[in-house]
Amino acid sequence: MTARRPRILAIDDTPANLLMVGAALGRDVDLQVATSGRKGLAHATACPPDLILLDVMMPGMDGYETFGRLQDDPLTRDIPVIFVTAENSPDDETRGLDHGAADFISKPINPAVLRARVRTHLTIKRQGDLLRSMAFVDGLTGVANRRQFDETLEIEWRSCRRTASPLSLAMIDIDHFKQLNDAYGHQAGDACLKAVASVLKTGMERPRDLIARYGGEEFVCLLPDTELTGARDKTEELRQAVQQLRISHVTSGVAPMVTPMVTMTLTISIGVATVIPQAELTAEGLVAAADSQLFEAKRSGRNRTCSVAFGQAKP
Ligand SMILES: [Mg+2]
Incomplete structure (x- = not known):
């Protein structure tokens, strides 16, 4: 069975960071990028990704507000979000996790750490999706339960x-x-x-x-x-x-x-x-x-x- 490439949405107001994420993740993932919280939300609802990388510090709608809106929408609520926080900002990290973020990565982004965290959360997401789909299917007949x-x-x-x-x-x-x-x-x-x-x-x-x-x-x-x-x-x-x-x-x-x-x-x-x-x-x-x-x-x-x-x- 060939699984489709996981879809990842990276939201960051600094284009250089998005390029770095793209280079780190390579061709194994289908990467979408957005340079503001608002654009990111539009992407996420139009075509829900498997994982979101979300910059905390952005002008206008910052990472927390963007995250709150993702949580409010049933369509995007279950998508794991990894916060990307500024260097040495433990407050941002704990605040993100307290709000229900899947994880955080601090800047400057270390490509190997990014890949490892992304892989872990994609695996968890896949397992969750599988459980959710099993919960709605009748085991014997394969039709809805x-x-x-x-x-x-x-x-x-x-x-x-x-x-x-x-x-x-x-x-x-x-x-x-x-x-x-x-x-x-x-x-x-x-x-x-x-x-x-x-x-x-x-x-x-x-x-x-x-x-x-x-x-x-x-x-x-x-x-x-x-x-x-x-x-x-x-x-x-x-x-x-x-x-x-x-x-x-x-x-x-x-x-x-x-x-x-x-x-x-x-x-x-x-x-x-x-x-x-x-x-x-x-x-x-x-x-x-x-x-x-x-x-x-x-x-x-x-x-x-x-x-x-x-x-x-x-x-
Ligand atoms: Mg930023």
């Missing part, structure tokens, strides 16, 4: 409320999953979860569409800017795609036959709810509405989609 779903739902709820756009949510449940586990064992159950997750994920074509594992054999799909009819069409596509996997599934007691073992194809049931978010409604309410439609889909025979416009008076 419940936590990422909860956070994304909050964000999309607010976004659709601002723009008065429809937000659709689909609860998806594998039919007769317990029987599959009982008949074929948990490994087969896991393989089935992975296969279904993969089909559902492939079906998410727009960047904001999200598929997540909600728990057990239940998945949830979030479709922002999607009307009820659009959501129904999408979930019907997903339902048919899962059916076309043709995973054979043994179940028992499918009415009216009471034959103990009936071979059938693996299917999913889906409950859809669509809302234009408003003050008197909640995201939890939308989830509950989709859940009750899922219950309805199960009750009326499974392998189908039931849907509702949430928050609208029934005609």
Whole structure:
């Protein structure tokens, strides 16, 4: 695997210092430079770097103020910052560390020290990024996990409320999953979860569409800017795609036959709810509405989609 070159942003009002940093770090890094705090912030938000080298003494917005603004922005808050302090200024060093800087380097810059500190903090940053991404992914299926779903739902709820756009949510449940586990064992159950997750994920074509594992054999799909009819069409596509996997599934007691073992194809049931978010409604309410439609889909025979416009008076 070839990792991309780490992106480093150096902010310093003295161009000679930036040249020195460039010479010390060489071609192993992708170096961006800015000659003021303001320009540095613009760079950092436009294309968040992996690490920032920040001069403390700058006219206008100094290093501390620049750092404070980086901390205030969720987009740049987690980027490690190494303060570059003037010679013999232990106060600056402790002040920077107290404020949450990753480290400091004092001037005149020693190239070997700079390289070593940068390497260390890039490693820590990479490990942190990896942990953060793992914290949002379901280990078995590789789709988003419940936590990422909860956070994304909050964000999309607010976004659709601002723009008065429809937000659709689909609860998806594998039919007769317990029987599959009982008949074929948990490994087969896991393989089935992975296969279904993969089909559902492939079906998410727009960047904001999200598929997540909600728990057990239940998945949830979030479709922002999607009307009820659009959501129904999408979930019907997903339902048919899962059916076309043709995973054979043994179940028992499918009415009216009471034959103990009936071979059938693996299917999913889906409950859809669509809302234009408003003050008197909640995201939890939308989830509950989709859940009750899922219950309805199960009750009326499974392998189908039931849907509702949430928050609208029934005609
Ligand atoms: Mg300076």
